Amino acid sequence: MNGGGQASGQARCMHAGRRLVRTDRPAGVTDATMHAGTLLARVVFAMTRLLVLVMALLLAARSTAAAGGCPGCHRGAPPGSAAVIAVERWQGSVHAGARVTCDRCHGGHPEATTREGAHAGMVSPSDPASPVHSTHVPETCGRCHDPQYQEFIRSRHYRVLQGAAPGEAPTCVTCHGAMHTEVLTPETVAAACARCHNTRDGVSPRIPQEAHATLDLIFYAKTTLEWSRDAVVHARALGREVGEAEQAMVTAEAAFHAAEAKWHSFRFDEILATVERAYAGAKAAKRAVDDAVIRGALEGR
Ligand code: HEC
Numbered sequence: 265m266n267g268g269g270q271a272s273g274q275a276r277c278m279h280a281g282r283r284l285v286r287t288d289r290p291a292g293v294t295d296a297t298m299h300a301g302t303l304l305a306r307v308v309f310a311m312t313r314l315l316v317l318v319m320a321l322l323l324a325a326r327s328t329a330a331a332g333g334c335p336g337c338h339r340g341a342p343p344g345s346a347a348v349i350a351v352e353r354w355q356g357s358v359h360a361g362a363r364v365t366c367d368r369c370h371g372g373h374p375e376a377t378t379r380e381g382a383h384a385g386m387v388s389p390s391d392p393a394s395p396v397h398s399t400h401v402p403e404t405c406g407r408c409h410d411p412q413y414q415e416f417i418r419s420r421h422y423r424v425l426q427g428a429a430p431g432e433a434p435t436c437v438t439c440h441g442a443m444h445t446e447v448l449t450p451e452t453v454a455a456a457c458a459r460c461h462n463t464r465d466g467v468s469p470r471i472p473q474e475a476h477a478t479l480d481l482i483f484y485a486k487t488t489l490e491w492s493r494d495a496v497v498h499a500r501a502l503g504r505e506v507g508e509a510e511q512a513m514v515t516a517e518a519a520f521h522a523a524e525a526k527w528h529s530f531r532f533d534e535i536l537a538t539v540e541r542a543y544a545g546a547k548a549a550k551r552a553v554d555d556a557v558i559r560g561a562l563e564g565r
Pocket residue numbers: 334335338346347350351354359364365366367368369370389396397398401437442443
């Protein structure tokens with residue numbers, strides 16, 4: 265309090281010209297004590313602010329660590345830079361939802377708080393040693409998507425990717441994107457293939473049309489499977505005997521997943537044969553469930 269008084273004395277001299285003017289000052293309170301009180305209040309206020317700031321920083325550090333340090337810091341990179349665009353694309357993607365964080369594809373140290381620490385051992389995506397360089401993308405994605413990877417490495421695309429002109433072949437990210445993952449549909453697939461397969465470049469120009477027709481069948485099989493699945497759920501709710509239909513569904517769904525992966529071999533005859541099995545399985549499941557429902561109705565249950 266003494267120190268405060270002294271300091272306030274000095275402050276009072278320094279601030280003599282613009283002293284506080286308060287009309288509600290209690291009796292007996294001099295300018296000096298008033299000033300000391302204000303100073304103390306200011307010190308307390310400043311310390312409280314500092315404490316709040318420190319706590320906010322600690323909390324921010326903790327939530328950044330929880331989200332993985334990479335997106336946390338990248339959000340604050342200069343607007344419009346590649347570092348920010350990357351995190352904006354990743355946010356809201358299937359991968360972000362599934363907690364597939366930046367480091368799962370890029371490497372680095374997500375627990376580090378500095379850029380140097382986080383980037384240690386990581387090379388630029390354009391460096392052939394990077395796990396996200398086009399020549400390594402299939403292996404990197406394949407760590408989590410093995411069925412697609414196994415089919416892709418059988419394709420002509422993969423052989424071109426391993427050859428002298430790797431830039432001429434599509435990799436996983438040519439069709440799916442890197443940070444923001446999307447899946448081509450029968451409506452969009454032909455244009456994606458036609459980037460390289462067209463009459464101008466002469467690389468198998470029939471492919472876009474074949475791809476469209478094949479993907480149409482994959483989607484048709486998918487819809488048929490969904491109908492069958494709904495029918496099984498409905499019949500089960502009615503108390504019907506759906507064991508046989510469920511068995512058929514298991515087989516059909518396995519065939520469908522095989523067809524989805526098989527697509528990545530880009531061998532249309534093999535893909536079509538697998539889709540046909542999935543479609544036949546879905547129809548068998550629907551027949552089994554229809555039979556169960558009709559039998560149940562005839563038996564008056
Ligand atoms: C599913 C894998 C995957 C994830 C997850 C991922 N990336 Fe990428 N990233 C890639 C690939 C592959 C490339 C190479 C881009 C290309 O070939 O188009 C890349 C490229 C980049 C680039 C360079 C872009 C440019 O234009 O030069 C930056 C920066 C980047 N990623 C940052 C991030 C950050 C930050 C995150 C997390 C918020 C992240 N990435 C998450 C796969 C991924």
